[in-house]
Amino acid sequence: MNFLAPAFLAGLAAVAVPVIIHLINRERKVVVEFPSLMFLQRIPYRSVRRQKLRHLLLLLMRCVAIALLVAAFARPFFAKHTTAIATTGAREVVILLDRSASMGYADRWTKARDQAKKTVSGMTAGDHATVVLFASDAAVASEPMAPPDRVLVAINAAKLSAEGTKYAPALKLASQIIGASTLPRREVVVISDFQKTGWTAHNEIAFPRGTTVTPIDVGGASPDAGVSQVSLDRDSTGERDRITVAARLVNTSSTPRAVTATLAVGGRDAQTQRVTVPATGTQQVAFTAVVVPNTATKALVRINADSLTTDDQYGFTIAPDANVSVLVVEPRGGARRENQSLFMTRALSIGDRPAFRVVETTIDALTPRDIDGRSLIVLDEVAPPAGAVGARLRAVLDAGAGILAIPGTAGVDNWPADWRGILPAKIGQVVDRSSDAGGTLSSVDYAHPVFELFNAPRSGDFSTARFYRYRAMTPVTGASV
């Protein structure tokens, strides 16, 4: 038996404590009043063995308890009977070759492959070698029982991946191969740059007894700069969407580094900026806004290449405009109030997914061209136009666009008869409830898409809202309020 923390065995001195306690405790005498010590004093004094211990079993148990506690702190372990590692006989070698992205740094990949080849070339006839390539997953690259030259071919054919490193799958695979082998000598060679992030605490993998594991580290210091993150900020306020690209550059070396960052859209360099990334720090690079193309377009942020090229560029795709186009039609000239549709446009501009692009116009300036491509047309206190524009509007409506009619003070009396038929309700007179407490909503159908947003708890309460002026409406058959 051995101890992991033998220094704790010094605590065994504490075993003396119960012994001392027992010795002291014995001496603590009860005081007894006695009529006369006349006779006791006549008895010749005889020294009694004061060190005599009583309650031996209790003392023993206390001592053992302390000894066990000390032993527990010292963390004893029993060295298992180790099987002697065979030094002769055929070898079963499993080469775990890391092909994760970080292996592309400088000459790591070359070195790793050289090490793998070296291991294979050191083998003799009768030995078996298996090459396992691993990144975030592991796969056997060479056939089992393959001769060394075939293994070398497999090593040469191995390519880097863009994945991260995970050791668990590779080690598990290696243990399976080793476990299935019948050869006396078993070896696992791990060739990697040993990235720390590849280890996970769980996943216990045990190799069969007598397996030799040889790690070969091809890593080392890796000063590098790269693009770690790109953020896109889309601005939908204008006629065309514009997108602002910002990139975060990382420098892991101990010296500041001047970097040229380039934004390329659709394969062409759009903008270039020169920045200096501080030592072991990050630097934000913001490019000026670019117009979003009509089709999905590949874009990337690139810096000048260094030892590890994989992280020197960051690719992304810019999706085309996906806004809801809204046309607000206001009354002409004198009938138009100032800022008539201000609140509506402001409310719609808050919308983000999807964003609303609102275009305002007046009824007299309305052309069929304005109507084309609109998803929603708001008739803000105007009657639907007649003539070619009206026909166009009707066509858009039939094609699936929506019309939001606001009767306002004008009502719908001035609407053409055929238009009035499309309304889901018969619009009545204005009801003025400003003299009394106003009207409230007696019930709201939260299942309706309009109110669905307010269905969640604490997201709005319509029951307290009061309405002082509204129009009486009579829903037509099939319509709902």
Add this chain to the structure above:
Amino acid sequence: MTSSVAPAPATSFLDPSVLARIGNLELLAKAVVEGFINGLHRSPHLGASTDFAEHRAYMPGDDIRRIDWKLYARSDRHYIKEYEADTNTNFIVVLDTSPSMRYGATAAEDGGRVSKLTYGCYLAACLAYFSNMQRDRVGLATIDHDIVDYVPPSAKHLNLLLHTLDRIERKGRDAKVTPGRSLLEPPLRKLSESVRRRSLVVVISDFYEDPENVVSALAHLRGRGNDLMVFHLLDSREIDFSFSNASNFIDMETGEKMPVIPEYLRKQYRDLMQAHTTALGKRIGESRADYALFDTTKPLDRALFAYLLGRQRFTRVR
């Protein structure tokens, strides 16, 4: 002379711990004494009674009425006829109230034993009550290293005596230990000087003194012609030393301390105590006094038996 104490049916004895529940000493004494025959003791003096004692030659001055004329007719000499005198006598209890006598009281859950002092008080009360029933004059002297209380012998002093005993008993129960060894000799000498008539003196003590000193102290009383009975009171633990734990023993009289491991000293202690009581019995017997050893766990009645047997012996001692 404990061996001379006649065994009596156990049921007739009253346990001291039971008697301790009787608050009134007179009642207690009455309960114990009741049933004993009275008129047992005789006066050491010759007097006028029906029991003939002896003849003696006529001396000038003797009352001629007491001449035995029948004997004169036969012998032609003047003889005086003398009779046993059934008189009352002085009865004095000497009770040791030294701190060591306070030993032995235990709590009710531990047997409720009474201390030697309490036992001695009961004993004194019983004897006094008993003697008073005989029309004897009863007196009391309580002593430690001096006379503490003295009730002169009188036929009317029973109540005073009982009251004094009662007070001592209560005082002794609560009193703190005051250091200082008590001695028998000074108070007994003082007492012997104040007792004028020949009396029957009962000394109740635990006699933690050398037997020689005890005897020399008693000799003061004995020398004055008093009849003497010595009741030696000991707690059972003082006799068998039945302690188990190593303890610091404190002398109740002197306050001395001594670490004692009872298991090592028990045998020697018992031997010494045995030798002490034997020597006391022997030396006191030699001085023609009566000695009886009492264990305070034993019923009081036994003490009375011892007393009565002793009295019978004294009738012939002049």
